[in-house]
Amino acid sequence: MNTPEAAGEPRPAGEPGPGDGALGDWPPHVLEENGALLLARLRRHFERLRETPVRVPSTPVRVRTLLDGEPPAEPEDFETVLADTFRHVVPHLVQWNHPGFHAYLPNSSSGPGILAETLAAALNPNAMLWHTSPAASALEETVLRWLAGLAGYPPDAEAVLLSGASSATFTALAAARDALPGLDIRERGLAGRADLPVLRVYTSDQAHSSVDKAAIALGAGLANVVRLPTDSSYRLRPGVLDAALRADRAGGMLPLAVVATLGTTAVGALDPVPRLAEVCARHGVWLHVDAAYGGLWRATDTPRDVLPAIDAADSVVVNPHKTLFTPMHASALYCRRRGALAGAFRLVPEILRTDDAGGPTDFMDRSLELGRGFRALKIWWLIRCFGTRGIAARMERLLGLAEELRRRVLAAPGWELTADAVLPVVCLRHLPPGVGRQETDAFNARLLDRVNAIGDVFLSHAVLRDGYTLRVAFGNLHSRAEDVDQVWWRLRGAAAGEF
Incomplete structure (x- = not known):
């Protein structure tokens, strides 16, 4: 058989051996093509991020129904896999890398890190x-x-x-x-x-x-x-x-x-x-x-x-x-x-x-x-891509957004800060007139549910010494002044029964 091995010569780089067929990885040019498809999808995702819900209502049954199934015996086209991912998976993730995510202690990924x-x-x-x-x-x-x-x-x-x-x-x-x-x-x-x-x-x-x-x-x-x-x-x-x-x-x-x-x-x-x-x-x-x-x-x-x-x-x-x-x-x-x-x-x-x-x-x-x-x-x-000064400036912006929300809470009748913090975590609650702690706690728990049900912001809570409190944390790289407006509008609207 006239092959490089038979002649004692090395096989040319990238040339399949006998029986290799399609058993290897994607060829480099296919990796590049499919990578370009993914990056194009990510570009659209970030361009439309503010139109994307932070969290959509779902049930375990619905999500499992979308994703459960038998593994395919034959290979599927990457474009189809990518489309299914953005159709069935991404919408049912909580979008932690979203400017409307203010729950827990938010984290955020950036272009260089990605x-x-x-x-x-x-x-x-x-x-x-x-x-x-x-x-x-x-x-x-x-x-x-x-x-x-x-x-x-x-x-x-x-x-x-x-x-x-x-x-x-x-x-x-x-x-x-x-x-x-x-x-x-x-x-x-x-x-x-x-x-x-x-x-x-x-x-x-x-x-x-x-x-x-x-x-x-x-x-x-x-x-x-x-x-x-x-x-x-x-x-x-x-x-x-x-x-x-x-x-x-x-x-x-x-x-x-x-x-x-x-x-x-x-x-x-x-x-x-x-x-x-x-x-x-x-x-x-x-x-x-x-x-x-x-x-x-x-x-x-x-x-x-x-x-x-x-x-x-x-x-x-x-x-x-x-x-x-x-x-x-x-x-x-x-x-x-x-x-x-x-x-x-x-x-x-x-x-x-x-x-x-x-x-x-x-x-x-x-x-x-x-x-x-x-x-x-x-x-x-x-x-290296942001520099320590650039990183500090981005973090300073988050501190400023939290401070702006604190100022609004302090200036609004019927609202109070429940803890003082240096870091960009704002703890607050609404005080309905003429009710005790138990009713206040229950009201703020309902308020949280109303805000999170809308989907454009996502908050979490804590229970402190004097009761149930709402938490608004700023930690997303994409956050801007309009995100303070949005979360404050949602909180006040939910407290007034508008949502």
């Missing part, structure tokens, strides 16, 4: 070892140093990019547990040991549920998550923490860690980290700061002077995907106790042993994750 995710997916590197993708590891080091500078944390701290604040808090508390002297939990575990004291984790009554999940996974248990009462601004009180640590030590319990929060989910409260760090230092207790939402606002001028410094914390998490317009997932965990993360997680099977010289960073040593995607690329592109 395209970086495409390139990262195409190249598909695994950044577990320096050896497996040197540039990915080196870029992660650079990006982590840049983010540390924006957040005000020591740039030489041990650090790693993770999927989110929940995994980061778990990782930090695992390092804190394994750093406790004399317990040897990494080797001996927890089960069947009568020599171990009860381990306790301390946090505020406003802290994220990821603290509880970490305690479950680490074997401390929910009963040993001590949620301490906060002050009138929903901040963890150093004196209360000090008393709790003293009482537990006197009772034979062992503090594992304290978790402070910079930007609580409900109201955006800022725990006084430097004062809490002083308490932790006196007691010799690890301080972790969940700054997933609040940590990177230090990049702006407006709240920098009032944001508590975080550099004294033993570990800190900040989330570029919450505030830096980076597609999910991208969360940065820092630990100023050098070697603590690796001390908890480093485990190298023979197949992964290398002889790399020069002290390279193997990021797999710093968390549970072995296989690791190229998260650094989208952050690198975004910071």
Whole structure:
């Protein structure tokens, strides 16, 4: 047979071998053509974003009916798949990347991040070892140093990019547990040991549920998550923490860690980290700061002077995907106790042993994750394409939009702010005349349902000390002054019974 192999010659690049047929990937020109179709669809999506509902009413039965079915035996045309996606899938997603999305803590993706995710997916590197993708590891080091500078944390701290604040808090508390002297939990575990004291984790009554999940996974248990009462601004009180640590030590319990929060989910409260760090230092207790939402606002001028410094914390998490317009997932965990993360997680099977010289960073040593995607690329592109000043200006705009809504609430009869915040989370409610708390709570719950049923804005709620509250958070890159007008119009109209 007259083939390149028969003649001892290599096959020309791109030429199929015997039996290959159509069993490979799309040819590069087809990838380009279909990529152009997708980008054209995305262009139309963003051009019509303000005409697109943030959320449409749907039921599980309806959505499952649209999407359930048997897998096709034969290949389908990409244009058909794309059309079905925008016909049946996209309308039934909540549009988080929409200027009318004000629920929870909004996140937003940007053009540089979107395209970086495409390139990262195409190249598909695994950044577990320096050896497996040197540039990915080196870029992660650079990006982590840049983010540390924006957040005000020591740039030489041990650090790693993770999927989110929940995994980061778990990782930090695992390092804190394994750093406790004399317990040897990494080797001996927890089960069947009568020599171990009860381990306790301390946090505020406003802290994220990821603290509880970490305690479950680490074997401390929910009963040993001590949620301490906060002050009138929903901040963890150093004196209360000090008393709790003293009482537990006197009772034979062992503090594992304290978790402070910079930007609580409900109201955006800022725990006084430097004062809490002083308490932790006196007691010799690890301080972790969940700054997933609040940590990177230090990049702006407006709240920098009032944001508590975080550099004294033993570990800190900040989330570029919450505030830096980076597609999910991208969360940065820092630990100023050098070697603590690796001390908890480093485990190298023979197949992964290398002889790399020069002290390279193997990021797999710093968390549970072995296989690791190229998260650094989208952050690198975004910071380079917008610049730190450009990013700060965009964040400043969001702060200004929230402040404008606060001014309107304060000026409107029958409305009140239920919490004060530096960050762009506005907590408010309507006060119907002549009714008590229970009726006020029920009215505002109905108001929220009315607003969200319309579909052009989407809000969430919290229950604070004095009752049910509505939350309007600004975090979308596309938000403008007209979005304040829109949400305020919807709130007032729903309260007046117009919708």
